[in-house]
Amino acid sequence: MDKSLVAIVGRPNVGKSTLFNRIVGRRIAIVEDTAGITRDRLYAEADWNGKEFVMIDTGGLLLNDQDPLKAEVTVQAQVAMEEADVILFMVDAVIGVHPLDQEIADHLRGSTKPVIVVANKADNDYRDQDSTEFYALGFGEPFPVSALNGRSVADLLDEIVRKLPEEGKESPYPEDAIKIAIIGRPNVGKSSIINAILGEKRVIVSDIPGTTRDAIDTVFERKENTVVLIDTAGIRRAGKIQGSVEYYTVLRAVRAMERADVAMIIIDAHDGLKDGDKRVAGFAHEAGRACVIVVNKWDLVSEEDMKQYAQKLLVQIPFLSYAPLVFTSAITKMGVMDAVDTALDAASNHAMRIPTGELNRILQDAVDKHPYARKGKDLRIKYVTMTEVKPPTIVMFVNDPDLAHFSYVRYLENAIRREYAYEGTPLRLIVRKAKKERK
Ligand code: GDP
Ligand code: GDP
Numbered sequence: 001m002d003k004s005l006v007a008i009v010g011r012p013n014v015g016k017s018t019l020f021n022r023i024v025g026r027r028i029a030i031v032e033d034t035a036g037i038t039r040d041r042l043y044a045e046a047d048w049n050g051k052e053f054v055m056i057d058t059g060g061l062l063l064n065d066q067d068p069l070k071a072e073v074t075v076q077a078q079v080a081m082e083e084a085d086v087i088l089f090m091v092d093a094v095i096g097v098h099p100l101d102q103e104i105a106d107h108l109r110g111s112t113k114p115v116i117v118v119a120n121k122a123d124n125d126y127r128d129q130d131s132t133e134f135y136a137l138g139f140g141e142p143f144p145v146s147a148l149n150g151r152s153v154a155d156l157l158d159e160i161v162r163k164l165p166e167e168g169k170e171s172p173y174p175e176d177a178i179k180i181a182i183i184g185r186p187n188v189g190k191s192s193i194i195n196a197i198l199g200e201k202r203v204i205v206s207d208i209p210g211t212t213r214d215a216i217d218t219v220f221e222r223k224e225n226t227v228v229l230i231d232t233a234g235i236r237r238a239g240k241i242q243g244s245v246e247y248y249t250v251l252r253a254v255r256a257m258e259r260a261d262v263a264m265i266i267i268d269a270h271d272g273l274k275d276g277d278k279r280v281a282g283f284a285h286e287a288g289r290a291c292v293i294v295v296n297k298w299d300l301v302s303e304e305d306m307k308q309y310a311q312k313l314l315v316q317i318p319f320l321s322y323a324p325l326v327f328t329s330a331i332t333k334m335g336v337m338d339a340v341d342t343a344l345d346a347a348s349n350h351a352m353r354i355p356t357g358e359l360n361r362i363l364q365d366a367v368d369k370h371p372y373a374r375k376g377k378d379l380r381i382k383y384v385t386m387t388e389v390k391p392p393t394i395v396m397f398v399n400d401p402d403l404a405h406f407s408y409v410r411y412l413e414n415a416i417r418r419e420y421a422y423e424g425t426p427l428r429l430i431v432r433k434a435k436k437e438r439k
Contacts, residue, residue: 003045003052003053003054003258004053004054004085004086004164004165005053005054005055005056005083005084005085005086005255006046006053006054006055006056006084006085006086006087006088006160006164007055007056007058007079007080007083007084007086007087007088008020008055008056008057008058008088008090008118009058009073009076009077009080009087009088009089009090009104009108010073010076010089010090010091010101010104010118011073011098011100011101011104013092014090014091014092014120014121015090015092015120015121015147015148016057016090017057018120018147018148019088019090019118019120019145019147019153020044020055020057022147022150022153023046023055023153023157024044024045024046024055043055043056043057043254043283048157048158048160048161049157049158049161051161051164053085053160053161053164054258056083056084056254058076058079058080073100073103073104073107074103074107076104077104077107077108078107080108080111080113081107081108081110081111081112081113083255084113085113085114085164085165086113086114086116086160086163086164087108087111087113087114087115087116088116088118088160089104089105089108089115089116089117089118089137089139090118090120091117091118091119091120091134091137091142092119092120092121093119093120093121093122093127093128093130093131093134093144094121094127094130096130096133097133097134097136097137101134101137102137105137105138105139108139109138114163115139116139116143116156116159116160116163117134117137117139117140117141117142117143118142118143118145118156119131119134119142119143119144119145120145120146120147121146121147121148122144122145122146122151122152123146123148123149123151124151127144128144131143131144143155143156143159173219173226173228174226176225176226177219177225177226177227177228178225178226178227178228178261178262178343178344178347179227179228179230179259179260179261179262180227180228180229180230180260180261180262180263180264180340180343180347181230181232181253181256181257181259181260181262181263181264181289182194182229182230182231182232182256182264182266183232183253183256183257183263183264183265183266183280183284184253184265184266184267184277184280185267185268185274185276185277185280187268188266188267188268188271188277188296188297189266189268189296189297189330190231190232190266191231192296192330192331193266193294193296193328193330193336193339194218194229194231195330196328196330196333196336197220197229197336197337197339197340198218198220199333200333200336200337217229217230217231218231222340222341222344223341223344225344227340227344230256230259230260232253232255232256253280253283253284254283254287257283257284257287257289258287260289261289261290261347261350261351261390262289262290262291262292262343262346262347262350262424263284263287263289263290263291263292264291264292264294264339264343265277265280265281265284265291265292265293265294265323266294266296267293267294267295267296267313268296268297269295269296269297269298269300269301269304269309269327270297270300270301272313273313273316273317278316278317281293281317281319281320282317282319284320285319285320285426288390288391288426288428289350289391289426290343290346290347290349290350290391290424290425291320291322291323291346291424291425291426292323292324292325292326292339292342292343292346292424293313293320293323293324293325293326294325294326294327294328294335294339295309295310295313295325295326295327295328296328296329296330297329297330297331298327298328298329298334298335299329299331299332299334306327309327310325313325322417322422322423322424322425322426322427323346323424324342324345324346324423324424326338326339326342342424343424345423345424346423346424346425347424349421349422349423349424349425350389350390350391350392350424350425351389351390352389352392352420352422352425353386353389353392354386354392354416354420356384356385356386358419359384359385359386359394359416360381360383360384362415362416362419363381363384363396363412363415363416364381365415366411366412366415367379367380367381367412370411372403372404372405372408373403374403374405377399377400377403378399378403379398379399379400379403379404379408380398380399381396381397381398382397382398382399382434383396383397383434384396384397391425391426391427391428392422392425392427392428393427393428393430394416394427394428394429394430395430395431395432396412396429396430396431396432397432397433397434397435398431398432398433398434399433399434400433401431401432401433404431409429409431412429413427413429
């Protein structure tokens, strides 16, 4: 089932990211630290009263620096209207109605999605009164909150959850279908690769229709798997809104990834790794999807050495060192089915469980081999369990979590990967304090 999406829009400084962090903060804390990528959060999973949804802070998306503020809020509103199921339109209760608020309101007026006007910085009862002036924006009763101190945020969440669609969007595919999101910067060859895959004689395209509004899905059978390719190339707005191509690239990639098991990150062999590629790669990693890196247009650089190319590339995105690399040419079809098969393997690893006994043995051995101590205290692992797959998530109960240094956790992760390759999937290791043993 696809999760519903809640977007926050508003002019700068009204408190969008403060609210975002308050709502999703708890979840974010679980995700391991990722070295080497920017950590601006624009997207995270959240839940309230058992209902799950995805939040995006559209203000946190990067726009071209030259874009005037007005263009920025316009794009925000547009993206929210297209992508979101519920829109939080945030305003500043201390300042009152601002001309840019009017601007955003004008855009949102045509929205078919529910819009909640959130009057932020209502830190006390007195300021609640002030928020009534936002009736003038034309979206009904404003909702006063304080993102900073949390006041009425729970009530706001109740309201959001009430406004979410009844059920999430039902997936039209078989439950065990493997969904591959084809992501990457414009022009790296995403559409060409999909066409090359579908043009292979062995690929029989199924007639399950794609259903989503922002991506075109293609379904086929491969090695007894139902495979769904989620294409993010389709829609281009480069001409329409200057400077926001990357904004769409990232957002579409993020949306597609939310529905996918595997992210197939396409890069252009001739261009090498650009900042945009790193961002897309970073999101794939953070989303916890299985990942495959596809180096396309290899026909243009075929004299280069693949091994050296791979090494140079992975140094630039060290957080994805678990991702296999496949070299392709959509023109000659070299490697394209290999890319699909590698993605299927990665998906299978992504769902692989290690029996608890095995897991405890592997980690205990690793600790015995290289014990870790700080300030005269030994790190001791009491118990380890795999709580989830997709991605595999391991919770370690230890005597003192402060002793579990980042680099040591990385060492333990590598110990697991030595026995279970887990190629193409991130592993999450979470360290918790073990309860006191009963005497
Ligand atoms: P954004 O640009 O819309 O994402 O706004 P930020 O979340 O960065 O917040 C802008 C400023 O407003 C920061 O200094 C926040 O600390 C402050 N702020 C955010 N929420 C509140 C609130 O509920 N009350 C008060 N008094 N200040 C807030
Ligand atoms: P997308 O924007 O990522 O979907 O990229 P397209 O599939 O539209 O491809 C962009 C351009 O790159 C087109 O002109 C393609 O013909 C070209 N292209 C795609 N794949 C390859 C390839 O493997 N080799 C070469 N030489 N050109 C390619």
